[in-house]
Amino acid sequence: MSDSTTAVITAIRTRLLNFTPATGTKLSTSLGTRLYRNTAPTVVTYPYGVLRLQLLAGSDDSGLVKRGSLELALFHRPVSQIPALSAIADVAEQALWQWLRVEDASGPFIKFYGRAHAVPVVYSGEAVDTDLVHYVLTFPLWYRPAYLHQYAT
Amino acid sequence: MTAWRSNLPSVRQALRRADRAGVQAAITIPFNQVRERLSGSKGYTSGDFSQGVDGSASLLAKTDPEQIVGGHIARFGMQAMKAGLPPYPLYWELGHRNVFLTPGADRGDKNKWVFVRVPIFVPAMHENADRMVAAYRATFARVLAGGTPPPTDPDPTREVA
Numbered sequence: 001m002s003d004s005t006t007a008v009i010t011a012i013r014t015r016l017l018n019f020t021p022a023t024g025t026k027l028s029t030s031l032g033t034r035l036y037r038n039t040a041p042t043v044v045t046y047p048y049g050v051l052r053l054q055l056l057a058g059s060d061d062s063g064l065v066k067r068g069s070l071e072l073a074l075f076h077r078p079v080s081q082i083p084a085l086s087a088i089a090d091v092a093e094q095a096l097w098q099w100l101r102v103e104d105a106s107g108p109f110i111k112f113y114g115r116a117h118a119v120p121v122v123y124s125g126e127a128v129d130t131d132l133v134h135y136v137l138t139f140p141l142w143y144r145p146a147y148l149h150q151y152a153t
Numbered sequence: 154m155t156a157w158r159s160n161l162p163s164v165r166q167a168l169r170r171a172d173r174a175g176v177q178a179a180i181t182i183p184f185n186q187v188r189e190r191l192s193g194s195k196g197y198t199s200g201d202f203s204q205g206v207d208g209s210a211s212l213l214a215k216t217d218p219e220q221i222v223g224g225h226i227a228r229f230g231m232q233a234m235k236a237g238l239p240p241y242p243l244y245w246e247l248g249h250r251n252v253f254l255t256p257g258a259d260r261g262d263k264n265k266w267v268f269v270r271v272p273i274f275v276p277a278m279h280e281n282a283d284r285m286v287a288a289y290r291a292t293f294a295r296v297l298a299g300g301t302p303p304p305t306d307p308d309p310t311r312e313v314a
Contacts, residue, residue, distance in 0.1 A: 039268075040268065042265070042267075043264055043265055044264060045264075046264075054275065054276075054279050055279070056279050056282045056283075057279060057280050057281070057282060057283055068279075069279075071275075073247070073248065077263065119247070121243065121244070121247050121249075123244065123249060124239050125239045125241070128244050128249040128250065128251060128252075129249060129250035129251070129252065129263055129266050131263060132249065132250055132263075134247065134248070134249070136247050
Protein backbone atom coordinates (compact mmCIF):
# COMPACT_ATOMS: atom_id res chain seq x y z
CA MET A 1 0.00 0.00 0.00
CA SER A 2 1.27 3.37 -0.87
CA ASP A 3 0.85 5.86 1.95
CA SER A 4 3.18 8.64 0.93
CA THR A 5 2.22 12.30 0.75
CA THR A 6 2.58 12.00 -3.01
CA ALA A 7 0.00 9.19 -3.02
CA VAL A 8 -2.42 11.40 -1.09
CA ILE A 9 -2.04 14.30 -3.51
CA THR A 10 -2.30 11.93 -6.47
CA ALA A 11 -5.59 10.52 -5.16
CA ILE A 12 -6.95 14.03 -4.60
CA ARG A 13 -5.80 15.16 -8.03
CA THR A 14 -7.53 12.17 -9.64
CA ARG A 15 -10.72 12.99 -7.77
CA LEU A 16 -10.62 16.63 -8.86
CA LEU A 17 -10.06 15.80 -12.51
CA ASN A 18 -12.60 12.96 -12.69
CA PHE A 19 -15.44 14.55 -10.72
CA THR A 20 -18.55 15.16 -12.82
CA PRO A 21 -20.50 18.20 -11.55
CA ALA A 22 -24.29 18.32 -11.75
CA THR A 23 -23.89 21.41 -13.89
CA GLY A 24 -20.74 22.87 -15.31
CA THR A 25 -17.60 21.49 -16.86
CA LYS A 26 -15.35 18.73 -15.58
CA LEU A 27 -11.93 19.93 -14.52
CA SER A 28 -10.35 17.44 -16.89
CA THR A 29 -11.96 19.49 -19.64
CA SER A 30 -11.38 23.01 -18.30
CA LEU A 31 -7.86 22.40 -16.95
CA GLY A 32 -6.82 19.43 -19.07
CA THR A 33 -3.93 17.85 -17.18
CA ARG A 34 -2.64 21.22 -15.96
CA LEU A 35 -3.22 20.51 -12.30
CA TYR A 36 0.31 20.57 -10.90
CA ARG A 37 1.77 19.45 -7.59
CA ASN A 38 3.54 22.08 -5.48
CA THR A 39 4.80 24.29 -8.29
CA ALA A 40 3.82 25.08 -11.84
CA PRO A 41 6.24 24.94 -14.75
CA THR A 42 8.08 28.15 -15.57
CA VAL A 43 6.16 28.65 -18.79
CA VAL A 44 2.50 27.76 -18.50
CA THR A 45 -0.72 27.57 -20.45
CA TYR A 46 -3.80 29.09 -18.83
CA PRO A 47 -5.89 28.17 -16.99
CA TYR A 48 -3.98 25.95 -14.60
CA GLY A 49 -3.98 24.89 -10.95
CA VAL A 50 -1.41 24.03 -8.29
CA LEU A 51 -2.03 21.62 -5.40
CA ARG A 52 -0.13 21.78 -2.12
CA LEU A 53 -0.66 19.60 0.92
CA GLN A 54 0.23 21.24 4.22
CA LEU A 55 0.18 19.08 7.34
CA LEU A 56 -0.37 20.41 10.82
CA ALA A 57 2.58 19.95 13.12
CA GLY A 58 1.92 17.48 15.94
CA SER A 59 -1.60 16.83 14.77
CA ASP A 60 -1.73 13.05 14.63
CA ASP A 61 -4.91 12.57 16.63
CA SER A 62 -4.13 9.80 19.13
CA GLY A 63 -1.46 8.73 16.70
CA LEU A 64 -4.05 7.41 14.24
CA VAL A 65 -4.73 10.18 11.75
CA LYS A 66 -2.91 13.18 10.37
CA ARG A 67 -4.61 16.51 9.85
CA GLY A 68 -3.75 19.23 7.42
CA SER A 69 -5.04 21.41 4.68
CA LEU A 70 -5.00 21.16 0.95
CA GLU A 71 -4.40 24.33 -0.95
CA LEU A 72 -5.59 24.68 -4.51
CA ALA A 73 -4.34 27.77 -6.32
CA LEU A 74 -6.03 28.51 -9.65
CA PHE A 75 -4.74 30.87 -12.32
CA HIS A 76 -6.18 32.31 -15.49
CA ARG A 77 -5.73 35.33 -17.72
CA PRO A 78 -6.76 37.94 -18.70
CA VAL A 79 -9.04 39.47 -16.07
CA SER A 80 -12.05 38.95 -18.33
CA GLN A 81 -11.69 35.25 -17.44
CA ILE A 82 -12.80 35.82 -13.84
CA PRO A 83 -16.18 34.08 -14.40
CA ALA A 84 -14.46 31.12 -16.05
CA LEU A 85 -12.01 30.72 -13.18
CA SER A 86 -14.77 31.19 -10.64
CA ALA A 87 -16.66 28.33 -12.31
CA ILE A 88 -13.55 26.14 -12.09
CA ALA A 89 -13.24 26.97 -8.38
CA ASP A 90 -16.90 26.03 -7.87
CA VAL A 91 -16.40 22.60 -9.45
CA ALA A 92 -13.27 22.02 -7.33
CA GLU A 93 -15.24 22.88 -4.20
CA GLN A 94 -17.99 20.46 -5.15
CA ALA A 95 -15.50 17.70 -5.91
CA LEU A 96 -13.95 17.81 -2.45
CA TRP A 97 -16.98 18.85 -0.40
CA GLN A 98 -17.09 16.18 2.30
CA TRP A 99 -15.37 13.79 -0.06
CA LEU A 100 -14.53 10.51 1.60
CA ARG A 101 -11.98 8.27 0.00
CA VAL A 102 -12.22 4.76 1.39
CA GLU A 103 -8.97 2.93 1.78
CA ASP A 104 -8.00 0.37 -0.79
CA ALA A 105 -4.85 -1.11 -2.21
CA SER A 106 -4.03 2.04 -4.13
CA GLY A 107 -3.80 4.48 -1.27
CA PRO A 108 -4.80 5.77 2.14
CA PHE A 109 -8.07 6.85 3.68
CA ILE A 110 -8.79 10.55 3.09
CA LYS A 111 -11.63 12.67 4.42
CA PHE A 112 -12.39 16.28 3.67
CA TYR A 113 -14.50 17.72 6.42
CA GLY A 114 -15.16 21.30 5.51
CA ARG A 115 -16.04 23.61 2.71
CA ALA A 116 -13.27 25.54 1.07
CA HIS A 117 -13.30 29.29 0.98
CA ALA A 118 -12.19 30.68 -2.34
CA VAL A 119 -10.10 33.82 -2.00
CA PRO A 120 -9.94 35.79 -5.21
CA VAL A 121 -6.72 37.78 -5.42
CA VAL A 122 -7.18 41.06 -7.22
CA TYR A 123 -3.95 42.64 -8.32
CA SER A 124 -3.09 46.27 -8.70
CA GLY A 125 0.14 48.15 -9.07
CA GLU A 126 3.05 47.82 -11.40
CA ALA A 127 5.01 45.24 -9.44
CA VAL A 128 2.68 42.41 -10.31
CA ASP A 129 0.89 40.90 -13.26
CA THR A 130 -2.41 42.75 -13.18
CA ASP A 131 -3.82 40.64 -15.98
CA LEU A 132 -3.68 37.54 -13.82
CA VAL A 133 -6.80 36.03 -12.27
CA HIS A 134 -5.93 34.08 -9.18
CA TYR A 135 -8.06 32.09 -6.75
CA VAL A 136 -6.84 30.29 -3.65
CA LEU A 137 -8.95 27.56 -2.02
CA THR A 138 -8.03 25.87 1.23
CA PHE A 139 -9.66 22.58 2.20
CA PRO A 140 -9.32 21.06 5.68
CA LEU A 141 -8.75 17.32 5.63
CA TRP A 142 -7.47 14.39 7.55
CA TYR A 143 -6.00 11.17 6.31
CA ARG A 144 -4.76 7.93 7.69
CA PRO A 145 -1.61 6.55 6.14
CA ALA A 146 -0.74 2.89 6.62
CA TYR A 147 2.18 3.65 8.88
CA LEU A 148 -0.21 5.11 11.47
CA HIS A 149 -3.16 2.75 11.36
CA GLN A 150 -0.98 -0.37 11.53
CA TYR A 151 -0.91 0.28 15.28
CA ALA A 152 -4.69 0.41 15.57
CA THR A 153 -5.42 -3.17 14.59
CA MET B 154 -32.37 32.34 56.97
CA THR B 155 -30.27 33.14 53.98
CA ALA B 156 -31.85 33.55 50.59
CA TRP B 157 -30.56 31.18 47.93
CA ARG B 158 -28.32 32.85 45.44
CA SER B 159 -27.12 31.35 42.19
CA ASN B 160 -23.39 31.46 41.44
CA LEU B 161 -24.03 30.79 37.79
CA PRO B 162 -23.32 34.39 36.67
CA SER B 163 -19.91 34.39 38.34
CA VAL B 164 -19.12 30.95 36.90
CA ARG B 165 -20.02 32.22 33.45
CA GLN B 166 -17.89 35.28 33.96
CA ALA B 167 -14.94 33.18 35.13
CA LEU B 168 -15.26 30.89 32.09
CA ARG B 169 -15.46 33.90 29.78
CA ARG B 170 -12.40 35.46 31.35
CA ALA B 171 -10.44 32.19 31.09
CA ASP B 172 -11.48 31.64 27.46
CA ARG B 173 -10.55 35.18 26.55
CA ALA B 174 -7.13 34.83 28.16
CA GLY B 175 -6.64 31.45 26.45
CA VAL B 176 -7.40 32.87 23.00
CA GLN B 177 -5.08 35.79 23.72
CA ALA B 178 -2.28 33.40 24.69
CA ALA B 179 -2.88 31.18 21.66
CA ILE B 180 -2.82 33.94 19.06
CA THR B 181 0.32 35.46 20.53
CA ILE B 182 2.35 32.44 19.41
CA PRO B 183 1.83 32.63 15.62
CA PHE B 184 1.70 36.42 15.81
CA ASN B 185 5.18 36.57 17.34
CA GLN B 186 6.54 34.13 14.78
CA VAL B 187 5.14 36.16 11.88
CA ARG B 188 6.52 39.37 13.39
CA GLU B 189 9.94 37.76 13.78
CA ARG B 190 9.92 36.51 10.19
CA LEU B 191 8.94 39.92 8.84
CA SER B 192 11.28 41.98 11.00
CA GLY B 193 14.21 43.96 9.65
CA SER B 194 15.20 42.98 6.14
CA LYS B 195 13.50 39.58 6.32
CA GLY B 196 10.10 38.68 4.98
CA TYR B 197 8.61 39.72 1.71
CA THR B 198 11.79 40.89 0.09
CA SER B 199 13.74 39.56 -2.83
CA GLY B 200 17.13 41.03 -3.50
CA ASP B 201 16.96 44.61 -4.64
CA PHE B 202 13.29 44.42 -5.51
CA SER B 203 11.65 45.03 -2.20
CA GLN B 204 8.84 47.14 -3.68
CA GLY B 205 7.83 48.69 -0.42
CA VAL B 206 7.48 45.45 1.47
CA ASP B 207 10.57 46.05 3.60
CA GLY B 208 9.45 46.84 7.11
CA SER B 209 6.28 44.81 6.72
CA ALA B 210 6.42 43.99 10.42
CA SER B 211 5.34 47.54 11.19
CA LEU B 212 2.04 46.84 9.40
CA LEU B 213 1.34 43.77 11.50
CA ALA B 214 -1.50 44.07 13.97
CA LYS B 215 -3.71 41.81 16.06
CA THR B 216 -7.06 42.39 17.65
CA ASP B 217 -8.06 41.84 21.22
CA PRO B 218 -10.21 38.72 21.58
CA GLU B 219 -13.82 39.55 20.89
CA GLN B 220 -16.71 37.59 22.22
CA ILE B 221 -18.67 35.42 19.81
CA VAL B 222 -21.25 32.71 20.31
CA GLY B 223 -19.49 29.92 22.17
CA GLY B 224 -16.23 31.69 22.91
CA HIS B 225 -13.82 34.32 21.69
CA ILE B 226 -12.09 35.04 18.42
CA ALA B 227 -8.98 37.06 17.68
CA ARG B 228 -7.47 38.02 14.36
CA PHE B 229 -4.10 39.19 13.17
CA GLY B 230 -2.87 40.40 9.83
CA MET B 231 -1.36 43.22 7.83
CA GLN B 232 -2.84 46.69 7.74
CA ALA B 233 -1.43 47.61 4.35
CA MET B 234 -4.69 48.96 2.99
CA LYS B 235 -5.31 50.95 6.15
CA ALA B 236 -1.85 52.45 5.80
CA GLY B 237 -2.75 53.59 2.30
CA LEU B 238 -0.57 51.00 0.56
CA PRO B 239 -1.55 48.43 -2.04
CA PRO B 240 -1.89 44.98 -0.44
CA TYR B 241 1.63 43.91 -1.39
CA PRO B 242 1.86 41.49 1.56
CA LEU B 243 -1.19 39.65 0.20
CA TYR B 244 0.44 39.28 -3.20
CA TRP B 245 3.57 37.83 -1.63
CA GLU B 246 1.63 35.57 0.71
CA LEU B 247 -0.54 34.06 -2.03
CA GLY B 248 1.92 34.45 -4.90
CA HIS B 249 2.06 36.57 -8.00
CA ARG B 250 3.85 36.92 -11.29
CA ASN B 251 6.41 39.65 -10.92
CA VAL B 252 7.73 41.61 -13.88
CA PHE B 253 10.67 43.11 -11.99
CA LEU B 254 12.10 39.72 -11.09
CA THR B 255 11.77 38.47 -14.66
CA PRO B 256 14.87 38.55 -16.88
CA GLY B 257 14.68 41.47 -19.31
CA ALA B 258 14.37 39.29 -22.39
CA ASP B 259 11.21 37.63 -21.05
CA ARG B 260 9.39 40.72 -19.80
CA GLY B 261 7.50 41.13 -23.04
CA ASP B 262 5.66 37.83 -22.54
CA LYS B 263 3.45 37.68 -19.45
CA ASN B 264 3.44 33.91 -19.60
CA LYS B 265 7.16 34.01 -18.82
CA TRP B 266 6.95 36.35 -15.86
CA VAL B 267 8.47 34.79 -12.76
CA PHE B 268 6.04 33.45 -10.19
CA VAL B 269 7.14 34.42 -6.69
CA ARG B 270 5.65 33.58 -3.35
CA VAL B 271 6.72 33.92 0.29
CA PRO B 272 4.11 32.30 2.55
CA ILE B 273 4.57 33.37 6.16
CA PHE B 274 1.14 33.50 7.82
CA VAL B 275 -0.22 30.04 6.94
CA PRO B 276 3.00 28.19 7.87
CA ALA B 277 2.99 30.02 11.22
CA MET B 278 -0.48 28.62 11.93
CA HIS B 279 0.39 25.12 10.75
CA GLU B 280 3.67 24.93 12.64
CA ASN B 281 2.21 26.23 15.89
CA ALA B 282 -1.15 24.45 15.99
CA ASP B 283 -0.19 22.16 18.85
CA ARG B 284 1.60 24.92 20.77
CA MET B 285 -1.46 27.16 20.44
CA VAL B 286 -3.73 24.49 21.87
CA ALA B 287 -1.28 23.86 24.72
CA ALA B 288 -1.02 27.58 25.48
CA TYR B 289 -4.79 27.92 25.45
CA ARG B 290 -5.26 25.01 27.84
CA ALA B 291 -2.58 26.15 30.25
CA THR B 292 -3.81 29.75 30.33
CA PHE B 293 -7.45 28.74 30.58
CA ALA B 294 -6.76 26.51 33.59
CA ARG B 295 -4.56 29.13 35.21
CA VAL B 296 -7.04 31.99 34.89
CA LEU B 297 -10.00 29.83 35.84
CA ALA B 298 -8.16 28.89 39.03
CA GLY B 299 -7.78 32.58 39.84
CA GLY B 300 -4.22 32.96 38.63
CA THR B 301 -2.84 35.58 36.32
CA PRO B 302 -2.18 34.86 32.66
CA PRO B 303 1.32 34.89 31.16
CA PRO B 304 3.03 38.27 30.87
CA THR B 305 2.56 38.38 27.08
CA ASP B 306 -1.04 39.31 27.69
CA PRO B 307 -1.41 43.06 28.28
CA ASP B 308 -4.70 42.98 30.11
CA PRO B 309 -6.47 39.62 30.03
CA THR B 310 -8.74 40.42 32.94
CA ARG B 311 -10.52 43.10 30.98
CA GLU B 312 -14.03 41.86 30.63
CA VAL B 313 -16.61 42.64 28.01
CA ALA B 314 -19.96 43.02 29.72
